[in-house]
Amino acid sequence: MFEVIKQQKPKSELNEQITVQTKSGVRTRIDIGGKDANGKIDLVELKSSPTAPFTKNQKKAFPEIAESGAIVKSRNKPPFEHLEEIPPTKINVIRKEE
Numbered sequence: 001m002f003e004v005i006k007q008q009k010p011k012s013e014l015n016e017q018i019t020v021q022t023k024s025g026v027r028t029r030i031d032i033g034g035k036d037a038n039g040k041i042d043l044v045e046l047k048s049s050p051t052a053p054f055t056k057n058q059k060k061a062f063p064e065i066a067e068s069g070a071i072v073k074s075r076n077k078p079p080f081e082h083l084e085e086i087p088p089t090k091i092n093v094i095r096k097e098e
Contacts, residue, residue: 001046012036013079020070028061035079047095066090
C-alpha cells in the first residue's frame with residue numbers, strides 16, 4: 001500500500017512507521033507520513049479491513065493530533081526530524097475493501 005500512496009503523491013517525500021507523541025504523552029505509530037513540496041504534512045493510517053479497529057492509543061492520540069499536533073519520536077524518518085513538532089493535522093484513514 002505504501003508504494004500505491006507514493007505513486008498517488010509523486011511530489012511528496014513519504015516514510016513509513018513514524019512514532020509520534022501527543023502533548024498529553026500518548027505515543028502511537030503512524031503508518032505513513034510525509035510532506036509535499038510546499039511542506040504540507042500528510043499523515044495516513046492504513047487499516048486492513050472496513051471494520052479493523054483503532055488501537056487504544058490511536059483512539060486517544062488521533063483526535064489530539066488533529067487538535068494540537070504531536071512530536072516526532074522516531075529517528076531517521078525523513079522528511080521528519082527527531083523531536084520535530086507536527087502542527088495540528090488530521091490523520092487520513094484508508095481502509096482496505098474486502
